[in-house]
Amino acid sequence: QVQLVESGGGLVQAGGSLRLACAASGRTFSGYVMGWFRQGPGKEREFVAAISRYGRSTLYEDSVKGRFTISRDNAKNTVYLQMNSLKPEDTAVFYCAAKEGGTVRITSDYHYWGQGTQVTVSS
Numbered sequence: 001q002v003q004l005v006e007s008g009g010g011l012v013q014a015g016g017s018l019r020l021a022c023a024a025s026g027r028t029f030s031g032y033v034m035g036w037f038r039q040g041p042g043k044e045r046e047f048v049a050a051i052s053r054y055g056r057s058t059l060y061e062d063s064v065k066g067r068f069t070i071s072r073d074n075a076k077n078t079v080y081l082q083m084n085s086l087k088p089e090d091t092a093v094f095y096c097a098a099k100e101g102g103t104v105r106i107t108s109d110y111h112y113w114g115q116g117t118q119v120t121v122s123s
Contacts, residue, residue, distance in 0.1 A: 001026050001027065001112070002024050002025065002026040002027050002029075002032065002098055002112050003024065003025050003026050003112075004022055004023070004024050004096045004097070004098060004112055004113065004114035005022065005023050005096075005114055005115070006020060006021070006022050006094065006095065006096045006114045006115065006116060006117040007020070007021050007022075007023070007117060008020040008021050008117060009094060009117030009118045009119045009120075010118075010119070010120070011120045011121075011122065012086055012119075012120070012121055012122070013121070013122050013123075014086060014087055014088055014121055014122065014123050015085060015086065016086050016121070017082070017083060017084045017085075017086065018083045018086065018119060019080060019081070019082050019083070020036070020080065020081040020083065020094055020096075020117060020119075021078055021079070021080050022034070022036075022078060022079045022080075022081075022096030022114055023076075023077060023078050024077045024078070024079070024098065025077065029072075029074050029077040029078075030053050030054065030074045031053065031100060032053065032098040032099060032100060032112075033050060033051070033052055033053060033098070033099050033100075033101075033102055033103070033104060034050065034051050034070075034072060034079040034096070034097070034098055035047065035048075035049065035050040035051075035096075035097045035098075035099070035104075035107070035110055036048040036049045036050070036070060036079075036081045036094060036095070036096060036097070037094070037095045037097055037110075038090075038092035038093065038094045038095065038119075039092055039093050039095070039116075040089070040091055040092040041091070041092075043092075045095070046061065047061055047107040048060070048061050048064060048068065048081070048094070049061065049064065049068055049070040049081060050070065050104040050107065051070045051071065051072050051079065051104060052103065052104050054074070055071060055072050055074075057103070057104050058070055058104060059104040059105060059107070063089075064083075064090075067083065067084050067085045067086075068081060068082065068083050068084070069081070069082040069084075070082075079096060081094070083119070086119075086121045087121060088121045088122065088123045089121075090119060090121050091119060091120050091121050092119060093116040093117065093118055093119075094116060094117055094118075094119050095113055095114055095115075095116045096113070096114040097110035097112060097113050097114070098110065098111070098112040099111050099112070
């Protein structure tokens with residue numbers, strides 16, 4: 001079992017940047033594929049980005065390509081999401097998630113979830 005805690009959310013103006021972090025504890029961090037998801041107001045939760053166990057492979061949802069960057073530091077048991085050029089439509093609760101096995105190309109089967117962190121982008 002692994003516990004996940006997100007941080008770094010907040011309020012920014014359109015065009016601004018935020019860096020989210022997700023700290024993990026409980027088991028060996030490098031054993032997990034890590035992902036970021038988000039849920040906007042009145043919308044279902046959607047996949048945003050994922051990163052493989054050693055950070056060599058990544059996957060992004062089309063709308064964030066070129067703007068968001070997922071990374072991880074296994075020595076710190078932390079995964080990050082750097083978000084640049086933020087848009088009002090990015091407003092959502094962002095969730096960190098982890099899964100054992102699989103690849104970043106499969107966006108399902110995440111078993112462990114954080115509590116979420118709010119990102120609000122004003123126009």
